[in-house]
Amino acid sequence: MIINKKARHNYEIKDTLVAGLVLNGQEVKTLRTGHGSLKDAYIKIMDGQAWLINADLPRYSHSSDPNYDSRRRRKLLLHKKEILSLQKKMEKTNLTLIPLKIFFKHRWAKIEIALAKGRKAYQKKERKKRQDLDREIARTLKQLAISS
Numbered sequence: 001m002i003i004n005k006k007a008r009h010n011y012e013i014k015d016t017l018v019a020g021l022v023l024n025g026q027e028v029k030t031l032r033t034g035h036g037s038l039k040d041a042y043i044k045i046m047d048g049q050a051w052l053i054n055a056d057l058p059r060y061s062h063s064s065d066p067n068y069d070s071r072r073r074r075k076l077l078l079h080k081k082e083i084l085s086l087q088k089k090m091e092k093t094n095l096t097l098i099p100l101k102i103f104f105k106h107r108w109a110k111i112e113i114a115l116a117k118g119r120k121a122y123q124k125k126e127r128k129k130r131q132d133l134d135r136e137i138a139r140t141l142k143q144l145a146i147s148s
Contacts, residue, residue: 004038011116020077043097
């Protein structure tokens with residue numbers, strides 16, 4: 001499973017959706033070994049099709065293909081209605097499509113995508129402060145429960 005760790009930090013997730021992912025053989029093997037990155041990846045809708053762009057799936061270690069492009073664009077498998085719905089939501093509310101994680105369901109590669117709104121720097125700082133406060137409160141409550 002490949003997870004985009006920065007997605008929830010940099011974006012406010014509005015809605016999620018699971019889609020199929022078109023991969024070649026060595027990309028599947030790379031994912032099964034746990035290699036890959038969604039760090040700078042995003043999803044773009046072009047000509048009525050959804051594409052995963054800039055996801056890094058490195059060359060499989062036992063592959064002999066010298067022309068392999070690890071950052072090629074990969075097609076997402078979505079129904080036409082889903083693509084149109086996503087497009088309308090993106091245009092209406094100024095949202096973006098980002099990948100959250102790539103995983104396997106049975107033997108098929110799936111990708112969880114999200115409609116998200118980018119966070120400003122001050123929003124990220126506020127969220128970090130709130131998380132630190134919550135962690136400190138939980139720690140204090142735990143110590144009080146142990147001591148009494």
